[in-house]
Amino acid sequence: MKHTKEPAHRGKTDKLDSLLANDNAVSVIVVLLGLLFGTLLIILVGKNPSGMYSAMLQTLTGLDIERGTWNARYIGEWLTASLPLILCGLSFGFAARTGLFNIGAEGQYIAGLTAAQFVALYFPPIPILHWVVALIAAAIAGALFGGLVGWLKARFEVSEVVATIMLNYIAFFLSRWATMQIPGSNTYKTPSFPASAMLTSNVLQSLTNDSRLNIGFWVTILCCILYWFIIEKTKLGFELRATGYNKEAARCSGIKVTSRISISMILAGIFAGLAGAIVALGSFSYGRVLAGLDNYGFNGIAAALVGNNTGLGTFLAGLLFGMLASAQPLMQSRQIPKEITWIISGLVVVLISLRAGAKLFLAWRAKNKVRMRMEIQTASGASSSEDSLNSGNGGQKHNG
Amino acid sequence: MGSFATMIPSVLMIVAPILITAVGGMICERSGVVNIALEGLMSIGAFTAATVHYFLEPLTPLSIWIALIAAFVAGFVVSIIHAFASITLNADQVISGTGINLLATGGTTFLSQVFFKMERTAPFRLGMMPGFSGIYPTAWIALAIVIVAWYVLYKRPVGLRLRACGEHPQAAASAGINVQKMRYVAVLLSGGLAGLAGGCLVLTETIQYTVNTINGAGYIALAAVSFGRWKPLGVSAASMLFGTAVALAIYMVNIESLRFLPSEFFSVLPYIITLVTLVVFSGRDYAPRASGQPYERGGS
Numbered sequence: 001m002k003h004t005k006e007p008a009h010r011g012k013t014d015k016l017d018s019l020l021a022n023d024n025a026v027s028v029i030v031v032l033l034g035l036l037f038g039t040l041l042i043i044l045v046g047k048n049p050s051g052m053y054s055a056m057l058q059t060l061t062g063l064d065i066e067r068g069t070w071n072a073r074y075i076g077e078w079l080t081a082s083l084p085l086i087l088c089g090l091s092f093g094f095a096a097r098t099g100l101f102n103i104g105a106e107g108q109y110i111a112g113l114t115a116a117q118f119v120a121l122y123f124p125p126i127p128i129l130h131w132v133v134a135l136i137a138a139a140i141a142g143a144l145f146g147g148l149v150g151w152l153k154a155r156f157e158v159s160e161v162v163a164t165i166m167l168n169y170i171a172f173f174l175s176r177w178a179t180m181q182i183p184g185s186n187t188y189k190t191p192s193f194p195a196s197a198m199l200t201s202n203v204l205q206s207l208t209n210d211s212r213l214n215i216g217f218w219v220t221i222l223c224c225i226l227y228w229f230i231i232e233k234t235k236l237g238f239e240l241r242a243t244g245y246n247k248e249a250a251r252c253s254g255i256k257v258t259s260r261i262s263i264s265m266i267l268a269g270i271f272a273g274l275a276g277a278i279v280a281l282g283s284f285s286y287g288r289v290l291a292g293l294d295n296y297g298f299n300g301i302a303a304a305l306v307g308n309n310t311g312l313g314t315f316l317a318g319l320l321f322g323m324l325a326s327a328q329p330l331m332q333s334r335q336i337p338k339e340i341t342w343i344i345s346g347l348v349v350v351l352i353s354l355r356a357g358a359k360l361f362l363a364w365r366a367k368n369k370v371r372m373r374m375e376i377q378t379a380s381g382a383s384s385s386e387d388s389l390n391s392g393n394g395g396q397k398h399n400g
Numbered sequence: 401m402g403s404f405a406t407m408i409p410s411v412l413m414i415v416a417p418i419l420i421t422a423v424g425g426m427i428c429e430r431s432g433v434v435n436i437a438l439e440g441l442m443s444i445g446a447f448t449a450a451t452v453h454y455f456l457e458p459l460t461p462l463s464i465w466i467a468l469i470a471a472f473v474a475g476f477v478v479s480i481i482h483a484f485a486s487i488t489l490n491a492d493q494v495i496s497g498t499g500i501n502l503l504a505t506g507g508t509t510f511l512s513q514v515f516f517k518m519e520r521t522a523p524f525r526l527g528m529m530p531g532f533s534g535i536y537p538t539a540w541i542a543l544a545i546v547i548v549a550w551y552v553l554y555k556r557p558v559g560l561r562l563r564a565c566g567e568h569p570q571a572a573a574s575a576g577i578n579v580q581k582m583r584y585v586a587v588l589l590s591g592g593l594a595g596l597a598g599g600c601l602v603l604t605e606t607i608q609y610t611v612n613t614i615n616g617a618g619y620i621a622l623a624a625v626s627f628g629r630w631k632p633l634g635v636s637a638a639s640m641l642f643g644t645a646v647a648l649a650i651y652m653v654n655i656e657s658l659r660f661l662p663s664e665f666f667s668v669l670p671y672i673i674t675l676v677t678l679v680v681f682s683g684r685d686y687a688p689r690a691s692g693q694p695y696e697r698g699g700s
Contacts, residue, residue, distance in 0.1 A: 045514050101492075103436075103498065152675075152678075152679060156678075158675075158678045158679055158682055159687075161434070162622065162623065162678060163678065165436075165619050165622065165623075166623060166671040166674050166678075167675070169616060169667075169668065169671045170668055170671045170672060173664040173671075174664070176664055177662050177664040177665075180662075292612060295505075298498065298501070301498055302502065337510055337514070339506050339507075339509040339513060340506075340510060342503075342505055342506025342507075342510075343503065343507055343510055344506075345502055346499055346500070346501075346502030346504070346506050347499075348499075349495065349498055349499030349502055349503075350481060350485070350499035350503060351499075352495060352499070353485045353486075353489075353491040353492060353495040353499055354484075354485055354489060354491060354496075356485070356489040356491035356492070357485075357491070360490070
């Protein structure tokens with residue numbers, strides 16, 4: 001945009017330009033539009049949208065304004081619901097930074113969940129070590145599933161989109177089959193986990209009035225910091241981003257693109273695998289034979305897209321989608337169809353994809369501005385109209 | 401094998417929606433647009449068909465056919481979002497597809513709440529009736545769609561133009577083809593076919609729409625497109641194979657000789673086969689070259 005900025009036209013129009021050029025601002029606009037649309041939809045079906053907002057407020061603060069009561073458990077449940085979304089978002093974001101579309105966080109999540117359940121049931125119940133090993137096993141399982149995709153992509157140029165979708169279902173059916181082999185399991189659950197395997201945190205529980213908030217909270221925050229550090233502060237992160245921006249240029253400057261792609265998917269898998277372990281050992285006291293996809297992986301994509309694939313952005317967006325998810329039962333008690341939250345999430349992703357339109361719009365405005373400048377120049381009899389035409393085209397190409 | 405022969409109508413019943421969706425996906429990818437929203441579009445079609453059929457069933461005997469047309473229209477209309485984002489705005493085709501998939505889950509359940517005050521549509525009394533030798537009419541619909549798709553794609557000028565848009569859009573444009581229009585037609589058609597397939601699925605396989613009705617059939621169709629190497633015959637064969645695997649996962653309890661295998665074995669088969677074939681055939685030029693890449697008009 002810098003090419004075409006002209007002091008004479010600065011003002012309202014430039015503000016709109018810089019707003020639309022700012023990814024964070026666009027994310028906020030998109031979320032607000034999603035909420036607005038949800039509100040309109042509720043009005044359309046003859047319900048009172050204030051119920052939706054009071055449910056959201058209660059999720060965020062624990063404050064029930066209708067009854068005038070306060071319960072910190074709602075905050076804890078909100079954070080608990082956000083953790084897997086944040087981690088799956090990091091998984092998507094990490095791959096996206098390297099130019100890969102990891103639609104397979106769901107499968108990597110299931111792999112991690114299954115591994116954690118097995119360790120919880122079969123590892124000797126040594127305090128602390130038990131759940132630490134479970135988390136590590138989940139990370140490894142996720143890394144294997146993610147790494148496989150990365151390797152196939154790097155070695156055989158298999159499309160990671162199709163490969164990850166296939167692996168989602170492979171992970172799902174393998175998890176079902178493997179979990180049902182555990183003695184004492186039926187078609188929906190395994191025997192209970194020993195207490196040493198659980199991620200229970202007494203401090204967090206007492207702070208949030210016995211919610212299910214657990215050690216996974218610290219793990220997630222650690223992962224966000226790690227994500228930021230790897231991407232922004234390390235040589236590896238720089239090489240990953242360079243690969244994402246332009247694979248050929250990265251290759252030419254001596255970056256081992258194929259190994260970077262594999263590493264990126266391995267790390268993406270680790271984040272999603274940890275999400276699986278946190279749900280398995282934090283929110284449940286028994287292993288689950290999955291009846292359907294948990295969809296954390298897919299909703300994590302939404303979190304990463306809204307968070308612009310940054311650590312902090314994904315964290316905040318994950319909290320937003322976690323809030324929408326855990327506000328569902330509260331909405332239902334206020335006669336608001338809880339599906340509205342899914343519609344809002346879906347709409348946000350669709351709107352994010354329309355963001356490309358904002359770029360086209362900006363390019364179009366830039367072109368218009370150049371044209372206006374040219375007209376002013378020709379009107380004032382400037383002889384350099386030929387030059388400004390050339391520079392104008394250059395600027396337009398740059399934006400397009 | 402006698403028990404397998406009795407399974408043929410069930411297999412065809414399961415194959416038909418997968419095949420119809422896969423043909424749509426194939427047309428879409430041949431024009432250069434990846435349509436990952438097939439799963440969600442099938443859900444929308446299934447919901448529409450189940451709802452329309454529920455309300456029209458007492459009124460007219462043609463209810464099923466009206467429901468199928470409505471399902472086609474619903475898929476067609478919703479895929480406008482995908483077409484607009486990926487063709488007009490040059491957006492990332494996978495993102496808008498993912499968005500539609502998310503939106504479909506929420507939207508269909510929301511509308512079920514509005515119409516039926518529950519998370520699923522109310523069950524209709526009678527679905528589609530099997531015709532000659534127990535085979536549902538959906539199988540013939542699917543067959544007709546494959547033949548028409550093959551004929552148009554390979555024997556008509558418009559098919560050649562459409563394929564050119566997926567191989568080399570710039571070259572196609574310089575030959576006077578309107579690439580954007582061509583891609584719009586392909587995406588909307590694939591949306592309509594996915595919707596129709598969702599309708600076929602819900603009217604033959606169950607009695608109501610729930611969020612689990614489609615249960616990955618759209619993704620299986622997407623896999624069938626890759627496994628079938630983007631060609632009508634290949635896609636048909638892949639759909640047959642995958643449909644059979646799905647059917648075996650459901651009906652294998654009836655087959656003595658297969659009972660020792662877990663049903664997950666058959667469920668997972670289509671996905672493993674696709675993954676392996678993608679690796680085996682990797683590096684060869686089967687996929688439309690420009691598939692998944694936005695086409696920027698006038699960009700040189």
